[in-house]
Amino acid sequence: MDSDVLTRTARAATAQPPTHDPLWWRSAVIYQVYVRSFADADGDGTGDLAGVRAHLGYLKDLGVDAIWFNPWYPSPMADGGYDVVDYRDIHPQFGTLADAEALIREALALGIRTIIDVVPNHISDQHPWFQEALAAEPGSPARERFWFHPGKGENGDEIPTHWVSSFQGETWTRTTNPDGTPGEWYLHMFTPEQPDLNWNHPDVRREHEEILRFWFDRGVAGVRIDSAALLIKDADLPEVGEKQGPGQHPTEDRDELHDVYRSWRAIADSYAGTRVLVGEIWVPDIDRFAAYLRDDEMHTAFNFDFLARPWGAASFRESIRQTLAAHAPVGAPSTWVLSNHDVTRPVTRYGRADTTFAFLKKRFGVPTDPELGRNRARAAALLVAALPGSLYIYQGDELGLPEVEDLPRDLIEDPMHYRSGGVDPGRDGCRVPLPWAGDEPPFAFSPDGSRTWLPQPPQWRALTVEAQRSDPHSTFSLYRDALALRRDLPALGDGDLDWWDDALPGADDVLAFRRGDDFACIVNTGEDPVSLGPLIGAGGQILLASSPLEGASLPGDSTAWLRLTSLTTTTHPAG
Numbered sequence: 053m054d055s056d057v058l059t060r061t062a063r064a065a066t067a068q069p070p071t072h073d074p075l076w077w078r079s080a081v082i083y084q085v086y087v088r089s090f091a092d093a094d095g096d097g098t099g100d101l102a103g104v105r106a107h108l109g110y111l112k113d114l115g116v117d118a119i120w121f122n123p124w125y126p127s128p129m130a131d132g133g134y135d136v137v138d139y140r141d142i143h144p145q146f147g148t149l150a151d152a153e154a155l156i157r158e159a160l161a162l163g164i165r166t167i168i169d170v171v172p173n174h175i176s177d178q179h180p181w182f183q184e185a186l187a188a189e190p191g192s193p194a195r196e197r198f199w200f201h202p203g204k205g206e207n208g209d210e211i212p213t214h215w216v217s218s219f220q221g222e223t224w225t226r227t228t229n230p231d232g233t234p235g236e237w238y239l240h241m242f243t244p245e246q247p248d249l250n251w252n253h254p255d256v257r258r259e260h261e262e263i264l265r266f267w268f269d270r271g272v273a274g275v276r277i278d279s280a281a282l283l284i285k286d287a288d289l290p291e292v293g294e295k296q297g298p299g300q301h302p303t304e305d306r307d308e309l310h311d312v313y314r315s316w317r318a319i320a321d322s323y324a325g326t327r328v329l330v331g332e333i334w335v336p337d338i339d340r341f342a343a344y345l346r347d348d349e350m351h352t353a354f355n356f357d358f359l360a361r362p363w364g365a366a367s368f369r370e371s372i373r374q375t376l377a378a379h380a381p382v383g384a385p386s387t388w389v390l391s392n393h394d395v396t397r398p399v400t401r402y403g404r405a406d407t408t409f410a411f412l413k414k415r416f417g418v419p420t421d422p423e424l425g426r427n428r429a430r431a432a433a434l435l436v437a438a439l440p441g442s443l444y445i446y447q448g449d450e451l452g453l454p455e456v457e458d459l460p461r462d463l464i465e466d467p468m469h470y471r472s473g474g475v476d477p478g479r480d481g482c483r484v485p486l487p488w489a490g491d492e493p494p495f496a497f498s499p500d501g502s503r504t505w506l507p508q509p510p511q512w513r514a515l516t517v518e519a520q521r522s523d524p525h526s527t528f529s530l531y532r533d534a535l536a537l538r539r540d541l542p543a544l545g546d547g548d549l550d551w552w553d554d555a556l557p558g559a560d561d562v563l564a565f566r567r568g569d570d571f572a573c574i575v576n577t578g579e580d581p582v583s584l585g586p587l588i589g590a591g592g593q594i595l596l597a598s599s600p601l602e603g604a605s606l607p608g609d610s611t612a613w614l615r616l617t618s619l620t621t622t623t624h625p626a627g
């Protein structure tokens with residue numbers, strides 16, 4: 053039995069499934085498992101559910117409340133599993149439905165809830181519905197579930213619209229008729245292997261409602277809704293134009309979407325325990341974003357604004373202020389997200405001259421200062437863990453893994469890379485299998501001798517779970533300590549935040565706020581140290597810091613958490 057199993061067994065005896073807390077999702081720490089790269093039990097180089105089950109003790113020890121699994125369904129993997137063939141089963145490389153059921157149960161016995169990914173905008177081109185549609189005549193009912201359309205022009209060989217794919221390039225592919233002549237076109241906002249569903253069709257709505265019930269019946273505590281703002285399209289197929297007002301874009305954030313989520317919310321609310329809807333919503337207008345979080349729609353949505361912002365007190369403060377202000381009227385908690393399986397790892401992003409994130413800007417060969425990136429990523433981790441709302445941690449960020457930027461080109465699978473003509477490195481660099489233990493690949497991700505689906509850098513020997521667990525200064529220890537404090541301090545998680553702009557007067561690169569009466573978070577985004585002397589001298593006590601303090605001095609690119617025992621009577625929050 054490995055130590056994870058021992059820990060798991062020991063804690064299972066005392067763990068109470070936290071089903072009694074209907075508001076668990078407002079403060080939850082949710083750990084994102086990209087199954088393919090978490091842990092491989094059967095030695096095929098690809099992660100699996102048995103691998104996750106063997107490491108549940110690790111997640112318990114880290115201190116998470118829930119796991120969000122990226123799609124785990126049967127899929128040809130044209131887009132890492134976001135091309136689903138069967139929403140009611142498990143990819144054979146990952147295991148079986150029975151494994152998933154056991155995993156959900158075992159995690160809950162440790163107090164860890166399960167959130168699964170549902171992908172409603174599109175399905176795999178290998179899904180029976182699409183195969184049936186391809187085999188059917190133009191105009192037939194089987195095609196109505198999708199967006200089949202004749203092309204423009206005399207021979208129908210002109211694309212129906214010039215809508216641009218989120219993966220760059222065109223969004224329509226022409227079919228071939230059974231007699232070999234060119235046929236209708238079909239819509240795909242992502243790759244041609246991911247045909248878009250027609251959400252005006254009752255079958256599509258019914259099917260997804262049943263999928264939700266299928267998984268809620270199996271005990272999942274929530275769903276992450278992929279590409280949640282894309283489902284509804286304008287059936288007149290207009291080009292994207294300047295005159296379209298809010299809610300009228302042909303493919304994004306259309307007003308009719310809210311009805312879909314109201315019906316999903318009614319299903320979620322019909323189950324015992326709070327089953328949550330979490331939207332993946334990339335909508336630039338923060339008020340329109342918040343509209344999805346009204347009482348009878350989704351519970352929360354990923355807040356991507358923060359991760360796209362440049363490093364710095366002013367930009368972070370602005371993002372946090374806007375986010376909290378937009379959520380307040382709908383009463384929903386914010387989410388805080390430093391990364392996920394789609395974006396450049398924080399350690400790499402924050403070590404660059406340009407620390408913002410945008411998909412279209414990704415390039416090979418951008419220089420990074422790893423130490424700077426590491427310090428900032430640690431500081432950012434403490435910052436977001438102190439903010440009001442729920443917190444997402446993408447697997448490997450708790451180990452401080454960098455983006456792997458030198459993957460052999462022929463091993464890259466991500467369609468974003470190929471659809472950019474090889475200009476965009478794609479997202480595989482943040483999807484490299486986790487290093488668990490040992491001195492060389494596969495670092496106990498797979499049994500020795502196995503070849504992982506993406507190669508791990510040999511330098512990751514210093515970043516394995518084994519190497520970090522016993523080191524009190526490691527990034528893993530920082531995360532574990534932060535999550536333990538977050539659990540213990542009632543002021544953290546859901547609640548209010550009080551800006552403390554005059555905590556350290558004149559320190560422009562400092563972001564400071566208070567939670568409750570006696571907790572403060574101080575972030576020094578500048579290069580130079582700042583003295584926390586005035587705070588410590590007045591009775592403050594350092595709870596945790598992302599870099600070692602030198603005396604009372606908080607180094608640059610660092611965050612400290614403080615307990616403010618006797619300060620409460622002498623200072624006032626700024627706003």
Ligand code: GLC
Binds near residue numbers: 171278332
């Ligand atoms: C979401 C997923 C991403 C996927 C896309 C298409 O953005 O996070 O990984 O490629 O949807 O399903």
